[in-house]
Amino acid sequence: MNDTPIGLLFAALAVLILMSGFFSSSETSMMALNRYRLKHLRGQGHRGARRASKLLDRPDRLIGLILIGNNLVNIMASAIATVIAIRLYGDAGIAIATVLLTIVILIFAEITPKTIAALHPERVAFPFSLVLLPLLQLFLPLVAAINSITNGILRLMGFKPDATDSEALSQEELRTIVTESGSMIPRRHQRMLVNILDLEEVTVDDIMVPRNEVFGIDLNDDDATILDQLQHSTHTLVPVWNEDINDIKGVLHLRKLSRVLDGDGLNRDALMVEIQAPYFIPENTPLHTQLLQFQQKKLRLGIVVDEYGDVMGLATLEDILEEIVGEFTSNLIEEQEEVIALKGGGTVCTGTISIRELNRQQEWDLPTDGPKTLSGLALEALETFPCGPVAVQIPGYVIEVVAIDGNLISRLRITPNDEDIRSVRPTAA
Template sequence: MDNISTNMLFTILGILVLISAYFSGSETGMMSLNRYRLRHLEKQKHKGARRVSKLLGRPDRLIGLILIGNNLVNIAASAIATIIGLRLFGDMGVLIATIALTLIILIFAEVTPKTLAALYPEKVAFPSSIILSLLLKVLFPFVVAVNWITNGMLALIGISHKQREHHSLSSEELRTVVNESGALLADRDQDMLVSILDLEKVTVEDIMIPRSELVGIDINEDWKKIQKQLTQSTHTRVLLYRDTIDDVVGYIHMRDALKLLSKNQFNKTTIIRAVRELYFIPESTTLNVQLLKFQDAKERLGLVVDEYGDIQGLVTLEDILEEIVGDFTTTMTPAASDEVNVQPDGSFLVDGSATVRDINKEMGWAFPTDGPKTLNGLILEYLEDIPEANLSVRIAGYPVEIIDVNDNMIKTVRILPDYYQSQHRDHD
């Protein structure tokens, strides 16, 4: 070293710091890569992605290679810095060189390259994978020896290098990924993807047409009345029952009725013969499960029954699809916005029969959904009694004024969400 000039030592020291920065940045870039995007690029036969995937297939060897290189250059840099310090400052040069080199490595070989690699992992990892792949081949025996020792030490505490965390996402984590996709996905696409994930949280009971709103035809009625109901029906599938909906016999598709009409065979006997069997669904069935069941059974609608077999309502394939893509223009069920009327004072007049979940979804409110399904039922459960009109209560922080009560049901309520929001702002 005595024959090497101080200027040359400074040059060598600078090169070693740059090499150290390369190893530090490569390590952070490799470990910061999005594994799902990496797999996508690998499937598209991206050369850089394929090299990186191969290196990450054995992370113990990759880390061993990077740390071997990084420690070698850092130790060499420390030795050269010490020589320079002794030449320039004498015995105090050791202390000065230690402090100066620590700051230089920290700033230029650690924090800066690692920050850059964390921000742009692909731009760092893909090019550096070329050099790392070559170094791995050259230093393979040394890397394997180091890994053999470290893996042996890990084995003593019951850890194997083959044990690694699988990069799988739960539905909640996937929902977060979708919500944070930003401009990569349109808002409507994000809503649809999140709605698909939410299917496992929603049951058929939450979206069914309730029993009180079911429309059907009593086959014990006079034929002329039945014929009138069939010809004026707005549904493609019509329930048929005897006397009450509890004695439902099936449903008839209007296409079948038209065929009978075209053949001049349109009468009560042929209509009953054309009845199709009904499909029954337990009320606790989640939408993701029911969607698959509809597909397997080649059905499009079913009656929802409780644990006693009593009919609670009806759900169709279209109802489930609407949970994903939003309401169709052909739906006969009123939307939440049709049941909520904005008043000049900022309050809202809401139909008591409106579904709590639909109101929350469309209006951005936060009424509890783990109990009764309708606003009427929610208020009755809260009060544990049938109230009189002009009574005010507070549910989930929302001031609710009961406007109209009829036939033991709350028909109309007034809700003041602005007051609720202002209270929360004051609290915050």
């Protein structure tokens, strides 16, 4: 090599540094590939994705090939650089070659190519796989032999080289992917996808209409009252009960209204024939399970009951869909708004408003693992029924009882407040 022209040695050194950069960027780009996007591209028939997937099927062999190639060209580059330095500077050239080659390799064969590969893994990995795949086939015996030795050492140390982590994503990981997708997925669609993931954590009693707000027909009422209710109903499905909602007889679809009317008005016998049998739902049924039940049974409304069979309320298909897409229906007979923002600060709400709905509307973080309504949350914090207006502090919020209707807290004012104030406790009623 001492007789080799120095220009040829510099050319060989430059080629080796380029090859080192190739192996360094190949390793970074292959490891930085998004596995799920890679599967998607492979399913679409992308050739580069197919080649990369084939290489990543055995990452130990891929890494073995890259490290063999990288170390080989780096050692050869070091030898050639030493020869060049000795010929130019004598014995002092060894130290000079070591320092200069280290700097050159760091800049041109490590940091720069790896940074490019990390920023644009697909642009690097897919074309480079054209070279890596034939190289792997060519050096497979050597790579396999070295891998068998390293795997044996790993087993002696208590590791299992063949064990790989599952690529299945947990619910929280999926949530992170959706929320971090940025402009790739519109924010409204992000919220819908996250709401779908939340269906397993929400039960029907979280979204049901409570029994005291259920609109229905009481067979004990006179015909005129029942007809007036049917004519002014804003619901297409109307529960029918006898005196008490716990004695529910069925559900009437208003498209059958003409069948229960005759020349004399309401035909009660026809009404009992046309109502469909009630469908009961256990109170703690998860929403994703109930959505499937509604789909299988071709139903849109169910009566929520507790473990004793008492009616707690009703849940509809629309209620579940609103948990996914947001509110898209309105109560046409509602006389007052459930949520009213005050100019002086705070928000006045009805006591029966769902805490989940309030959190969604106001972007608050009221606790949802206990009571389902705002009045229930206030009673839990107060630990007794109030005699009149009273305020209580919960973490991050101040809740004030504004109006009481009998044994029901009808209106409350809630104000986000991080300051520590002293709770006002009422006397027992």
